[in-house]
Amino acid sequence: MDMEITIQRTTAPKEKPQIEGIPFGTYFSDHMFLMNYETGKGWYDPRIVPYGPLSLDPSTMVLHYAQEIFEGLKAYRTADGKIQLFRPTENIARMNRSAEKMCIPPVPEDIYLKALKTLVEVDKDWVPSEPDTSLYIRPFIIATDKHVGVHASHTYLFMIITCPVGSYYPEGLNPVKIAIESREVRAVRGGTGFAKCGGNYAASLHASELAESKGFSQVLWLDGVEQKYIEEVGAMNVMFKIDGKIVTPSLAKGTVLPGITRKSAIQVLSDWGYEIQERDLSVDELIAACESGKLEEAWGVGTAAVVSPIGEIIYQDKEHVINGFQIGALTQKLYDTITGIQWGKTADPYGWVVPVC
Numbered sequence: 001m002d003m004e005i006t007i008q009r010t011t012a013p014k015e016k017p018q019i020e021g022i023p024f025g026t027y028f029s030d031h032m033f034l035m036n037y038e039t040g041k042g043w044y045d046p047r048i049v050p051y052g053p054l055s056l057d058p059s060t061m062v063l064h065y066a067q068e069i070f071e072g073l074k075a076y077r078t079a080d081g082k083i084q085l086f087r088p089t090e091n092i093a094r095m096n097r098s099a100e101k102m103c104i105p106p107v108p109e110d111i112y113l114k115a116l117k118t119l120v121e122v123d124k125d126w127v128p129s130e131p132d133t134s135l136y137i138r139p140f141i142i143a144t145d146k147h148v149g150v151h152a153s154h155t156y157l158f159m160i161i162t163c164p165v166g167s168y169y170p171e172g173l174n175p176v177k178i179a180i181e182s183r184e185v186r187a188v189r190g191g192t193g194f195a196k197c198g199g200n201y202a203a204s205l206h207a208s209e210l211a212e213s214k215g216f217s218q219v220l221w222l223d224g225v226e227q228k229y230i231e232e233v234g235a236m237n238v239m240f241k242i243d244g245k246i247v248t249p250s251l252a253k254g255t256v257l258p259g260i261t262r263k264s265a266i267q268v269l270s271d272w273g274y275e276i277q278e279r280d281l282s283v284d285e286l287i288a289a290c291e292s293g294k295l296e297e298a299w300g301v302g303t304a305a306v307v308s309p310i311g312e313i314i315y316q317d318k319e320h321v322i323n324g325f326q327i328g329a330l331t332q333k334l335y336d337t338i339t340g341i342q343w344g345k346t347a348d349p350y351g352w353v354v355p356v357c
């Protein structure tokens, strides 16, 4: 499908915020992308317009039944001033898998990629150049039928907004404390765990708030059937180095979000010769590995933080320190390698980066 994206440029460009110390996801750039869908007509009217509020009827379906999906990726500025995306076609494919689960029509891949590139190019001055900064890109789709009553919508709005972000952890790559959650769950077999949908996040807030109030930065989620196997950490996938091998929860049950950082880390680690085990890992096995000293390193992986070292886990009120609450050597090397490719500091042997301009 070849659809032209119309571009209406702002006549009142905003002042760019100071990137140092900028809170994540707060300042948005000058433009946004929109495209509508209607049953029988398909996706139509792809357009870039000045960033601004939407006007929605109070009965708009997404507001009541949460038929919504989203994505998250970044545009990076290289040392020579060019701008590139990291594996955007993976985000596009994943969004369409989320769409299928949520009864949302898929977005044609070519128009999606063109929308990402065109929007970033229109707002290229918003891609910061300071170290560890990037332009965060948030595509999302909402159900827009004006109707109260439960069924899949017939109309949708696909949008992309972007915002300049600094380093996810302003104090640098520091280990975090996480709490194993043994009461509430994030996802169940047959549910929406593999889909990137707002509803998953809404349902996770209660446990996360509780953990935060106790001084932990993230929740380590267990499976929803036996509440025994590790699934994810906060909104990141999780990896462990146990006795020299890399263990990460498998995607087979559909309860773990298939992260693109996870997939990239697995590729890099296996190329370094590590044995990767994508399998069930029970909390008992993890705690035993920790107590016997076999748990060497633990970290979360996701677009926002890229790699986030885990320094301590608490389970049933008992604290377990990992690697002396220090960033592990492998965690650091993985962070340096993936971010090196993203910012064009190191060669990209995988063809992961896609130039924008």
Ligand SMILES: *Cc1c(COP(=O)(O)O)cnc(C)c1O
Pocket (backbone or CB within 6 Å): 072, 196, 232, 234, 235, 236, 237, 257, 258, 259, 260, 261, 262, 301, 302, 303, 304
């Ligand atoms: C987005 C997300 C991740 C990480 O995926 P990336 O593609 O690496 O950013 C992990 N877990 C959950 C629940 C997510 O929503």
